Structures are given as C-alpha cells and as structure tokens.
Amino acid sequence: xxxxxxxxxxxxxxxxxxxxxxxxxxxxxxxxxxxxxxxxxxxxxxxxxxxxxxxxxxxxxxxxxxxxxxxxxxxxxxxxxxxxxxxxxxxxxxxxxxxxxxxxxxxxxxxxxxxxxxxxxxxxxxxxxxxxxxxxxxxxxxxxxxxxxxxxxxxxxxxxxxxxxxxxxxxxxxxxxxxxxxxxxxxxxxxxxxxxxxxxxxxxxxxxxxxxxxxxxxxxxxxxxxxxxxxxxxxxxxxxxxxxxxxxxxxxxxxxxxxxxxxxxxxxxxxxxxxxxxxxxxxxxxxxxxxxxxxxxxxxxxxxxxxxxxxxxxxxxxxxxxxxxxxxxxxxxxxxxxxxxxxxxxxxxxxxxxxxxxxxx
Amino acid sequence: xxxxxxxxxxxxxxxxxxxxxxxxxxxxxxxxxxxxxxxxxxxxxxxxxxxxxxxxxxxxxxxxxxxxxxxxxxxxxxxxxxxxxxxxxxxxxxxxxxxxxxxxxxxxxxxxxxxxxxxxxxxxxxxxxxxxxxxxxxxxxxxxxxxxxxxxxxxxxxxxxxxxxxxxxxxxxxxxxxxxxxxxxxxxxxxxxxxxxxxxxxxxxxxxxxxxxxxxxxxxxxxxxxxxxxxxxxxxxxxxxxxxxxxxxxxxxxxxxxxxxxxxxxxxxxxxx
Numbered sequence: 001x002x003x004x005x006x007x008x009x010x011x012x013x014x015x016x017x018x019x020x021x022x023x024x025x026x027x028x029x030x031x032x033x034x035x036x037x038x039x040x041x042x043x044x045x046x047x048x049x050x051x052x053x054x055x056x057x058x059x060x061x062x063x064x065x066x067x068x069x070x071x072x073x074x075x076x077x078x079x080x081x082x083x084x085x086x087x088x089x090x091x092x093x094x095x096x097x098x099x100x101x102x103x104x105x106x107x108x109x110x111x112x113x114x115x116x117x118x119x120x121x122x123x124x125x126x127x128x129x130x131x132x133x134x135x136x137x138x139x140x141x142x143x144x145x146x147x148x149x150x151x152x153x154x155x156x157x158x159x160x161x162x163x164x165x166x167x168x169x170x171x172x173x174x175x176x177x178x179x180x181x182x183x184x185x186x187x188x189x190x191x192x193x194x195x196x197x198x199x200x201x202x203x204x205x206x207x208x209x210x211x212x213x214x215x216x217x218x219x220x221x222x223x224x225x226x227x228x229x230x231x232x233x234x235x236x237x238x239x240x241x242x243x244x245x246x247x248x249x250x251x252x253x254x255x256x257x258x259x260x261x262x263x264x265x266x267x268x269x270x271x272x273x274x275x276x277x278x279x280x281x282x283x284x285x286x287x288x289x290x291x292x293x294x295x296x297x298x299x300x301x302x303x304x305x306x307x308x309x310x311x312x313x314x315x316x317x318x319x320x321x322x323x324x325x326x327x328x329x330x331x332x333x334x335x336x337x338x339x340x341x342x343x344x345x346x347x348x349x350x351x352x353x354x355x356x357x358x359x360x361x
Numbered sequence: 362x363x364x365x366x367x368x369x370x371x372x373x374x375x376x377x378x379x380x381x382x383x384x385x386x387x388x389x390x391x392x393x394x395x396x397x398x399x400x401x402x403x404x405x406x407x408x409x410x411x412x413x414x415x416x417x418x419x420x421x422x423x424x425x426x427x428x429x430x431x432x433x434x435x436x437x438x439x440x441x442x443x444x445x446x447x448x449x450x451x452x453x454x455x456x457x458x459x460x461x462x463x464x465x466x467x468x469x470x471x472x473x474x475x476x477x478x479x480x481x482x483x484x485x486x487x488x489x490x491x492x493x494x495x496x497x498x499x500x501x502x503x504x505x506x507x508x509x510x511x512x513x514x515x516x517x518x519x520x521x522x523x524x525x526x527x528x529x530x531x532x533x534x535x536x537x538x539x540x541x542x543x544x545x546x547x548x549x550x551x552x553x554x555x556x557x558x559x560x561x562x563x564x565x566x567x568x569x570x571x572x573x574x575x576x577x578x579x580x581x582x583x584x585x586x587x588x589x590x591x592x593x594x595x596x597x598x599x600x601x602x603x604x605x606x607x608x609x610x611x612x613x614x615x616x617x618x619x620x621x622x623x624x625x626x627x628x629x630x631x632x633x634x
Contacts, residue, residue: 174490181488211557215453215509217446220502221494228545229493232484239485263555263626272501275552276545282536283544284484287588315560353536 102346105194105249106131108187110180110238112171113201115140117303118255120149121334122198125342127153127162135163135187139180139201143168163187171201171230172222181237193249195242196345199231199277200255204305205269208312214268227273232280244290251345254281256295256355266314278355285353294350296341299358302331332358376619377403379466382411384456384511386443386503387474389414391576392528394423395607396471399615405466406433409459413439413452413474435459443474443507444499453510460515466522468515469618472504472550473528477578478542480586487541500546505553517563524618527554529568529628539587551628558626565625569614572631575604605631 107130113119119140127136136153138146146166153164167183169176189195205223214220235252242250259267260274278295285293300306300322310322325331337358344350344361381404387393389412397412404410410427414420420438427436439455441448460468478496487493508525517523532540533547551568558566573579573595583595598604613634617623 172490177488177490210560211505211553212509212512212561214505215513217449217498217502217506220505221498224497224501224549225490225494228497228549229490232487232493232541232545233490236485236488240488260552263552263559265556265560268505268553268556268560271556272505272549272553276497276501276549279533279536279548280484280541280545283538283541286536286538287483287541288485 102129103131104129104196104345105134106192107134107194107196108137108184108189108192108242109134109194109196109198110137110139110184111198111200112139112180112234114138114149115142115145117305118298118301118334118338119198119200121338122200122341123149123153124156125335125338126196126198127157127164129342129346130162132161133163133191135165135192137165137167137180137184137187139167139169139171141168141170170226171234172226174233177230177233177237180234181241184238185241189242192242193247194251195238195248196251196253197235197238198253198255199235200253201230202227202255202273202305204308205267205273206312207266207270207309208314210266210314211268220269223269224273224276227269228276228280231277235284239288239291244288249292250288250290251292251294252281252284253341253345254278254293254295256297258297258357260295260297260355264315264318266318282353289352291352292348292350293352294344295353295355296344297355297357298334298337298341299332300325300330301334301337302326303334306331377405378408378469378619380405380462380464381408381467381469382456382460382462382465382515383408383467383469383471384411384413384452384507385471385473386413386452386507388412388423389416389419391578392571392574392607392610393471393473394419395611396473396614397423397427399608399611400469401427401430401434401436403615403619404434407462407464408434409437409462410434411437411439411452411455411459413441413443413455415440415442443503444495449503449506449510452507453514456511457514465515466520468511468521468523469526470508470511470524471526471528472508473526474503475500475528475546475578477581478540478546480539480543480582483539483587484541493542496542497546497549500542501549501553504550508554508557512561512564517561522565522621523563524565524567525554525557526614526618527551527566527568529570531570531630533568533570533628537588537591539591555626562625565621565623567617567623568626568628569617570628570630571607571610571614572605573598573603574607574610575599576607579604 109126109130111119111123114123123138138149140146150164150166165183167180169179171177203226254277256278257274259271260278263271281293281295310319310326313319313322340358340361350356383400385393385397388397401410412420412423417440420440424436424438437455437459439452441451443449476499527550529551530547532544533551536544554566554568583592583599586592610631613631617629617634623629
C-alpha cells in the first residue's frame with residue numbers, strides 16, 4: 001500500500017502500479033530547475049513550448065514521503081495529461097516563495113474565494129508564512145472544497161501550528177458578510193500582531209454580452225453586490241472588529257486586475273467592478289493611514305475564470321487573445337503570481353493604496 | 362447638422378443638435394436642470410426632450426420654464442426613481458415611445474442623476490451590504506441599464522448621431538476621504554462608459570466632469586463631509602466665490618458637444634477646457 005501526500009496544486013490519484021497523474025503549473029516547473037535534487041536528472045528539462053513531455057511512470061518507494069506536483073500539458077498536441085512526477089520529501093512550498101526566513105507574524109489571515117483558483121493557491125502559500133498559533137480563515141460558498149483545502153493545509157503545516165477555519169458564506173449577502181465577521185470575532189485575537197484580509201472572491205459576470213444588453217438592473221445589482229459591496233462591507237467589518245491598536249499591523253489586499261485600469265469589450269461588469277474596487281481601496285488608504293492597503297493585479301492566471309474568459313468572451317478578438325495565451329503557455333500559475341504578492345507583503349514597502357501588477361514587479 | 366455616424370469624432374454639430382431626441386436624468390435641479398434649459402434652444406422643431414427625476418412638481422415647473430422658449434419641441438416628464446427597477450423601466454419605455462420619428466438627427470442621453478451618498482461616514486462604517494447595494498443601484502446600475510435600454514430603443518443608422526454623456530467628477534480619478542461611495546460610483550461609471558466606447562465605435566461617448574458646482578449636492582458636501590480638511594476646502598471655495606454656476610459648466614459642455622471632436626470614451630474636466 002503506497003502512502004502519499006496530496007500536493008498543493010492538484011488532486012492526484014494513485015494507480016495500483018504506483019503511478020500518479022495530475023497537472024503542474026508552469027511556474028513550478030521553472031522552480032524545479034533550480035532545485036539541486038535527483039529529480040532534475042530524472043525528468044527531462046522543459047523545452048520550448050512546442051515540445052512535450054512523454055508520459056513516464058515511476059514507482060514510488062513507500063519508505064519515502066512524496067510531495068506530488070503533477071505536470072501541465074505543455075503542448076496542445078499532447079493529448080494525454082499523464083505526465084507524472086515525484087519528489088523526495090522536501091518543503092517545496094517554502095522553496096517556491098523564497099528562501100528567506102521572513103514571515104507575516106502571528107496573524108489572523110482571512111482569504112475570500114478560497115475554494116479554488118488564486119484564493120486556494122494563496123491559502124497554501126500564506127499558510128507557510130504565518131507564525132505558529134496564527135489563524136487562517138478560509139471563506140467560500142462551497143463547504144466541501146473548503147474542508148478539503150483545510151485538510152490539505154493542515155497536513156502540510158502540521159496540526160498544532162496553524163488553526164485553519166472554514167466559513168461557508170456568500171458575500172453577496174449581508175448575512176454572508178456578517179457570518180464571516182462573526183467567525184473572526186470568535187478567534188482569539190489578543191495575541192495577534194497582524195490582521196491580513198485578502199479580498200479575492202469575485203466573479204467574471206456574463207462576458208458573452210455587450211454593455212447594450214444589460215437592461216435589467218437586478219442583474220447588474222447582483223453582480224455589484226458580490227464584487228463591490230461585499231468587499232467593502234467585509235473590509236469594514238474586519239476593521240471594526242479589529243480596530244487600530246499599538247502592536248497590531250492591519251493589511252487589506254484587493255485582488256485587482258488590468259481591467260480596473262483598461263476597458264475590455266464585452267467585459268463591462270468585470271471592468272466596472274474592478275475599477276470601483278480599486279477606487280474604494282484608494283479611499284480606504286486615504287482614510288486609514290495605519291492600514292496597509294494594496295490592490296494587486298495578479299496577471300492572467302490559469303484558473304476556471306480564465307477558462308470562462310476564453311470560452312465565452314463576446315468580443316472575438318479578445319476571445320482569440322485568451323485562447324492564444326492559453327495555447328502559447330503564457331498564462332501564469334497561481335503560485336507564480338502568489339509568490340510575488342507574498343513578497344510584496346513581506347517587503348511591506350508598497351505605497352498604501354497603490355495598484356501593482358504582476359508584470360511590473 | 363452632423364453626418365458623423367462613422368468611427369471617431371464627427372465634423373461638428375454646428376450650432377445645434379438638429380431634430381433630436383434628448384433624455385436628461387436628474388433634471389429637476391442643479392446641473393440637470395441647467396442643462397435642459399441650455400439644450401432646448403439648440404433643438405430644431407419636432408425634437409423631443411425627455412426629462413426625468415423623482416419630483417413631479419419640479420419637473421412640471423421645468424417643463425413650464427422650457428415652454429417659454431421654442432414651442433416646436435415636445436417636453437415629456439418621467440417621474441421615476443432610478444434606484445428602482447420600475448423607475449429604470451418606465452424611463453426606457455417613455456424613451457421608446459418618444460423615438461417614433463425616423464427623421465431625428467441626434468440622440469443625446471445625459472446620465473446626470475446621482476447622489477453623494479453618506480459622506481459623514483468612512484469606509485469602515487459601511488458594514489451593511491444592502492446600503493452599499495442601494496447606492497450602487499442608483500449611481501451605477503441605473504446608468505448602465507438606462508443607457509442600454511435607450512440605445513436599443515434608438516438603434517444606429519446613417520444620418521443619426523448618438524451621443525451618450527456621463528456626468529462624471531474628479532472623484533472618478535482621485536480618492537477623497539469620507540467619500541467612498543461617491544468616488545467608487547464615479548470610478549465605476551467612467552469605466553463603464555469607456556467599455557461602451559470600445560464596443561460601439563459609432564457612438565459618441567463622453568465622461569464630463571463639470572467642476573465644483575453651486576448646487577444642493579455641494580451644500581451637502583460642505584456641511585456633511587466627515588473629513589475636516591475636505592469640509593474646510595468646500596467651505597472656503599463657497600465663501601470665496603470659487604464655485605461654478607451650473608450655467609458656466611453647461612456652457613463649456615455645450616461647446617464640447619457641438620464641436621464634437623472629443624475622443625469617444627474620454628474623460629474631460631471643466632478645468633481642462
């Protein structure tokens with residue numbers, strides 16, 4: 001019977017032969033090159049985007065614990081996503097982010113939209129950056145995905161180090177915001193030296209349609225409720241629950257986008273929402289000089305939202321650009337982008353209220 | 362008269378809008394009212410001016426004042442609260458009913474209706490999603506939905522210039538403490554109209570920031586803003602006679618619209634012109 005630990009990026013399955021399957025983000029693949037491990041010799045180096053990794057099978061030695069980081073299909077002609085990989089026991093996560101020992105303190109860290117995509121990746125990456133007895137609060141609508149994420153993080157960090165809590169909430173509704181804030185109040189925050197809120201939960205909206213088709217206020221209101229109102233109200237709730245005090249650092253992150261700055265045809269809701277959020281957090285930065293406010297545009301990430309973008313965008317040119325980014329392997333892994341955000345937070349010298357983009361850093 | 366229904370700025374609308382269908386929201390007071398009074402004399406006979414607001418009395422008063430000018434134009438009042446779906450729908454319906462003349466040369470939609478929001482409170486005080494929703498419903502959603510409904514009711518065709526105006530603000534570009542709702546709403550609107558300009562190259566879309574006007578909204582700003590420095594600035598502007606009259610700002614806007622050379626989707630400020 002083979003034992004294994006699930007990797008941070010994808011669920012994997014282990015066949016009876018001990019082979020494993022899955023996908024790995026490209027960013028991680030670059031990091032692997034830098035690792036001086038036997039793994040490097042066993043796997044072919046990444047070639048130009050036109051080459052592909054042939055599937056190969058390794059038998060796992062049951063005496064080792066493996067971190068499983070599966071491979072991404074790197075050529076559209078390569079049908080089978082059956083590349084596999086394994087590594088000897090290593091804290092891959094920490095190596096990814098940086099090799100320095102800085103951390104984000106004994107923190108109460110809240111991540112919305114934590115069940116998948118960027119939020120999920122951040123949950124893993126941040127969990128390694130929080131001092132023992134920190135609390136990580138994961139908020140999303142899906143209880144099942146949250147619980148699974150919690151299990152994975154706890155097995156990554158060890159049970160006693162990090163208190164991981166799940167809050168099932170829909171942030172479009174006042175009740176969802178209130179439930180989240182209430183859950184935060186129930187944590188023992190007196191020992192915390194950092195409250196870190198990551199406003200990540202968002203939706204794309206119906207990108208198959210153009211501005212002229214949005215004649216129903218109920219639809220637009222609903223969109224803005226999640227993407228704008230929910231973020232403001234949750235932030236307000238957190239700041240009130242954890243008011244300014246000596247020795248407490250407070251950080252608020254807005255997961256932004258290039259769409260906050262540039263208009264994209266057929267993306268009226270998303271651009272409008274992101275523009276509103278950026279301004280909202282700029283006002284916050286003006287009002288609360290002790291709060292560290294950052295709008296971070298993560299770049300084009302390989303997530304479900306990106307899939308939606310390339311499948312459904314009403315503007316043909318835009319849709320083609322997204323398809324091309326995908327097929328040319330120009331999408332970023334969540335981890336790659338997450339690393340940059342975490343570095344920003346660790347360096348902590350960004351101007352409060354600034355909009356910073358992955359590609360500028 | 363304008364022949365500009367191709368991409369980019371047209372050759373100019375000369376001294377008037379010709380036979381037009383004009384819709385102005387928030388027309389009962391302030392900038393909207395001044396705009397209605399300034400636009401009317403520039404409309405040819407057979408034009409229709411749709412004025413919308415919540416106050417029936419004030420709309421009727423404005424209609425009377427408009428009637429003192431050229432009687433060749435029809436003024437229609439739409440009493441509606443654009444913060445509600447019913448209000449948005451009734452304005453769109455009235456527009457559709459007014460758009461019966463196939464010979465109009467200009468469609469001018471002025472998204473002016475807006476509110477300041479509660480400027481006595483800061484970001485950290487807006488813990489109620491419903492309150493923020495309600496603000497965005499009037500100031501963001503209704504502008505998008507009215508614009509969408511009006512454009513669908515009056516589709517593009519050769520010989521028709523369609524102009525969509527968003528009354529914007531410096532607040533769309535710069536954050537002001539204790540003004541989170543207003544700034545976010547204005548930033549949202551500007552982006553919304555920039556997307557519209559990208560999508561519809563035959564439209565003329567303008568985000569116009571009118572400057573600090575001497576209106577009820579300004580009064581609210583100088584009496585209620587929680588931020589002391591900001592409140593002070595407004596009081597000083599008022600005391601020193603630095604506020605603009607609506608007529609001054611409308612006058613610049615008229616010039617910009619009639620010259621018709623602005624890039625579609627641009628943000629233009631009174632003080633830039």
